[in-house]
Amino acid sequence: MSNQMIESQREGAEVYNGAELCKKQSITLLEELHLPRGLLPLESMEEVGYNRSTGFVWLKQKNPTTHVFKKIGKTVWYAQEVTAFVEDRRMKRMTGVKSREILIWVSLSDMCIDDPESKRITFKTPAGLGRSFPVSAFELPAEEAEKPKEGAEDGN
Template sequence: MTTQQISKHMDDAEIYHGEAICKQKSRQLLNDMALPRGLLPLDDVVEVGYDRTSGFMWLKQKSKKEHRFPAIGRDVSYDTEVTAFVDERRMRRLTGVKSKELFVWVSISDISIDDSDPTKITFSNSTGIFRSFPVSAFELEDDGNGSNRKK
C-alpha cells in the first residue's frame, strides 16, 4: 500500500537519492515544517521524495531501524518506507512509524505541535489515543553551528 501511495505522487515530486543528500533533505523538510529535526533519526536513507502540491513526503531506507529517545524513555521503530502528508507543525496519515508502549508496538498516525503550546509535541494513533512530550526530546544534538532549528 505504501509503495502505491508513493507511485501516485512521484510525477510532481522532488526526489533525492543517496545517503548524505537524503539525510540533509529530510532534516531540511522537518525544519521547513517547524518540526524537530531529530524526529526522523534515520541513517541509511536511500530515497527522499516530497510533492509540494499535495504535501506528501516519503523516505526509503535500507532496513528497519529502532531508535530510543532517551529524554522520554521511548523506543520507536521506523519501517523501510515512511510516508506522511506534512503541513506546518504537523505530519498526518503517517505510515511506517511505531512506538513501543509497555510491551506492544503501536502505529503512530499523526504528529503535531499545537500553536497554543509550542513546547509540546503530540503523537496519536488512528484510534484517537495520544501522548504529548516536550519538543526538546526530539531535537538534534548541537551540530556545532549553534542553531538546530529554524525559529
C-alpha cells in the same frame, strides 16, 4: 494507502538519493515544517521525496531501524519506508512509524505541534489516542552541544 495511490503521489515530486543528501534533505524538510530536526533519526536513507503540491513525503532506508529518544525513554521503530502528508507543524496519515508502549508496538498516524508556545508535540494513533512530549526530546544531539552550558569548565 494502496501502492497505486502512493505512486500517483510521487509524480511531480522532488526526489533525492544518497545517504548524505537524504539526511540533509530530511532535516531541511523538518525545519521547513517547524518540526524538531531530530524527529526522523534515519541513518541509512537511500531516497527522500517531497511532493509540495499534495504535501506527500516519503523516506526510504536500507533497513528498518529502531531509535531510543533518551530524554523521554521512548523506543520508536521506523519501517524501510516512512510516508506522511505534511503541513506546517504537522504530519498526518503517517505509515511506517511505531512506538513501543509497555509490551506492544503501537502505530503512529499523526504528529503535530498545535501550540508552538507550549513547546510540546503530540503523537496520535489511528484510533485517535494521543500523548504529548516536550519538543526538546526530539532535537538533534548536536543542537544540545551547541548550547552553552553554564559553569562548564575546560579540562576533565
